[in-house]
Amino acid sequence: MSLLVLDRLAQSFGALDLFRGVSGMVAKGGRIGLVGPNGAGKTTLLEIIAGQARPAAGHVRMARDTRLGYLPQEAADAFADPARGLEAELLAVFDDLRLAEAELAAMAEELAARPDDAALLERYGQRQAAFETAGGYDYRVRTRQVLQGLGFAAADAQQPVGELSGGQKTRALLARLLLQRPELLILDEPTNHLDIEAVAWLEGALAMWEGAVLVVSHDRYFLDRVVNQIWELRPDGLEAYSGNYSAYHKERAGRWARRAQAFTDMQERFAKELDYIRRHIAGQNTNIAKGKLARLGREVEAVHAGGLAVLAAIQSKGWAQATANLDVKGASDKVNDVGRRIGELRAPEGELPEFNLRLAAPARGGDIVLRTQGLLVGYPGRPLLRVDDLELWRGERVAVIGGNGTGKTTLLRSLLGQLPPLDGQLRLGAGLELGYFSQTHEGLRPERTALESLMDAYPGLQLPEARGYLGQFLFSGDDQFKTVGSLSGGERGRLALAILARRGANLLLMDEPTNHLDIPAQELLEAVLTAYAGTVLLVSHDRYLVSRVATQVWAVDEGTAAGGAGKRGDGRDDDRSIRRLRAYPYGYAEYLEARRSATEGGAPAPKGRSAAANLGRASEPNGTAAAAMATSGLAPNGAPAALPAGARAPISKNEQRRLAQSLADLEEGIALKEEERDGLAAALQAASERGDVARILALGAEHQALEEEIAGLYGRWEAMGG
Numbered sequence: 001m002s003l004l005v006l007d008r009l010a011q012s013f014g015a016l017d018l019f020r021g022v023s024g025m026v027a028k029g030g031r032i033g034l035v036g037p038n039g040a041g042k043t044t045l046l047e048i049i050a051g052q053a054r055p056a057a058g059h060v061r062m063a064r065d066t067r068l069g070y071l072p073q074e075a076a077d078a079f080a081d082p083a084r085g086l087e088a089e090l091l092a093v094f095d096d097l098r099l100a101e102a103e104l105a106a107m108a109e110e111l112a113a114r115p116d117d118a119a120l121l122e123r124y125g126q127r128q129a130a131f132e133t134a135g136g137y138d139y140r141v142r143t144r145q146v147l148q149g150l151g152f153a154a155a156d157a158q159q160p161v162g163e164l165s166g167g168q169k170t171r172a173l174l175a176r177l178l179l180q181r182p183e184l185l186i187l188d189e190p191t192n193h194l195d196i197e198a199v200a201w202l203e204g205a206l207a208m209w210e211g212a213v214l215v216v217s218h219d220r221y222f223l224d225r226v227v228n229q230i231w232e233l234r235p236d237g238l239e240a241y242s243g244n245y246s247a248y249h250k251e252r253a254g255r256w257a258r259r260a261q262a263f264t265d266m267q268e269r270f271a272k273e274l275d276y277i278r279r280h281i282a283g284q285n286t287n288i289a290k291g292k293l294a295r296l297g298r299e300v301e302a303v304h305a306g307g308l309a310v311l312a313a314i315q316s317k318g319w320a321q322a323t324a325n326l327d328v329k330g331a332s333d334k335v336n337d338v339g340r341r342i343g344e345l346r347a348p349e350g351e352l353p354e355f356n357l358r359l360a361a362p363a364r365g366g367d368i369v370l371r372t373q374g375l376l377v378g379y380p381g382r383p384l385l386r387v388d389d390l391e392l393w394r395g396e397r398v399a400v401i402g403g404n405g406t407g408k409t410t411l412l413r414s415l416l417g418q419l420p421p422l423d424g425q426l427r428l429g430a431g432l433e434l435g436y437f438s439q440t441h442e443g444l445r446p447e448r449t450a451l452e453s454l455m456d457a458y459p460g461l462q463l464p465e466a467r468g469y470l471g472q473f474l475f476s477g478d479d480q481f482k483t484v485g486s487l488s489g490g491e492r493g494r495l496a497l498a499i500l501a502r503r504g505a506n507l508l509l510m511d512e513p514t515n516h517l518d519i520p521a522q523e524l525l526e527a528v529l530t531a532y533a534g535t536v537l538l539v540s541h542d543r544y545l546v547s548r549v550a551t552q553v554w555a556v557d558e559g560t561a562a563g564g565a566g567k568r569g570d571g572r573d574d575d576r577s578i579r580r581l582r583a584y585p586y587g588y589a590e591y592l593e594a595r596r597s598a599t600e601g602g603a604p605a606p607k608g609r610s611a612a613a614n615l616g617r618a619s620e621p622n623g624t625a626a627a628a629m630a631t632s633g634l635a636p637n638g639a640p641a642a643l644p645a646g647a648r649a650p651i652s653k654n655e656q657r658r659l660a661q662s663l664a665d666l667e668e669g670i671a672l673k674e675e676e677r678d679g680l681a682a683a684l685q686a687a688s689e690r691g692d693v694a695r696i697l698a699l700g701a702e703h704q705a706l707e708e709e710i711a712g713l714y715g716r717w718e719a720m721g722g
Contacts, residue, residue: 082162402556
């Protein structure tokens, strides 16, 4: 059954024809990825399907009663009431269930007053069964799971939606759509504002999605795990491919190679036919030659009119039907006219536009590029990341991975000397020339043009060379005179790469370099980095890029790191915001396998500090430090312990020791539970990488239960005076 049919859609803006002849069908349960270069019109096509834009030609047909959910790239105006809290906004999806819930509660009160009313009892049973079938007993849990899965903290639940950042609003809208469960879900770059863990969760959610999905994404790893069909949007229509992105990438090259060969074969046949006609048009076989000329003229005009589709029809001997309604009057009148029209035929343009990225040959530096010892990075009063003692050698390509806000960009800024370390040592090797690609491109001044930005970076560059160089990065004509502030995200990324590529750096520090790049540009960058002779330190959420480029993985652990405590609001040391960066001396696939083996083999996943450290206490055996502080009458920071108003008198020393031991035991229990939770998180990621839906469901339930258990333990700890 078709939920959606696209019939010869076209869109244009003034003289610009964006696309034409777009036809396709979305079946019930379909999983389709829409790909194409930046500027091809992917977002425009989604807006037309969602009813937010009108096509210049063609029609969109939707099956009756089909509910459509649409996630745009930006969701600033998605919420009608900006004062409503995030969780309340999502629970509004279930207003019907909440009304039924209130009605059931009222009926229960009636039953309590009239327990012998059989008719009321029967109605209550019917309503309760319908309520349960509709998900009435789990909608609150589902809401919390979706919020947590998409990276929202518990504290975010009550935040007004109007105060959310742009990325948070997009995630909130995605959460609402997932809870609404429309029959057709249309997503435009849904992973843009998600970290790796949230993307993995979304992959699992979409794997269990009962409706159809049409998604635009530059995340090739995500497409591999979510879709089973690819639509490639081109100016002359859609090309459909079966399978995920990797299957499409392989099939596309073969398909266009076959078409190129078919075009060559057709040209050779046309040339032979034309040669025969020229030799016999005025001879004894003039009637045969004239017949061939008429047929050849029709075929040539058919290819001009219909392009590849008619070419395929000609190859299958169906050209007569394909050209029956074409006006080819005059095409066969003269042999020279037909010859000219044959010469005007153009080969199929299978190659997508791509820029010419070449990194300037780096000067050879020292063998050791980087050493750290006891390194802690962050901001004064806000330490973020404790780094394992590392040694990086020339020629390595390191991927730094971890959640948003865990200190990865801060690490790069420390390597650049923009932020001094908070603790420890950071030594760069000899003879290094650093090149930096920032995800925010703050080095580009918005008022300068693309051409001026390049020449600012390289003052000795002559104008003709500068213009030619920018042309290699798809900046042609007037594009070179656009201001940086008016460029799209992809254009700014290409400009930043153009400036970086000439630098001749032997150490590249790259922060999310594939953000806003279309897939052909990502693939080119991947190939260039793989062939690069220098050293690369790469922060990226692009798992496809990481899996193909990285020779090492430096991962920010979910647990916290030992040492380098910050300060809590009450002045006590607090390590809970500090993460640990661990080095894995192998590629991404081996890294995932190591995590999987550690988790499934029963060994703990990579972990950080114990719960005692998380709670701002010294990690001493048997709670010695906690007991010592309790018996000394000192708070954990060494200050005199003040009793709050209304508190009871100090307890005896024996009671203090017992309390300290109970606290230590509780903290040890919390530490074990957090280790178990982190192991489950790693296993959940691994299951998502494998596409193991049953495992994702089981682990997700365990993870949720553990989170609730840990929250309860923290409540007990606080009640005991921790």
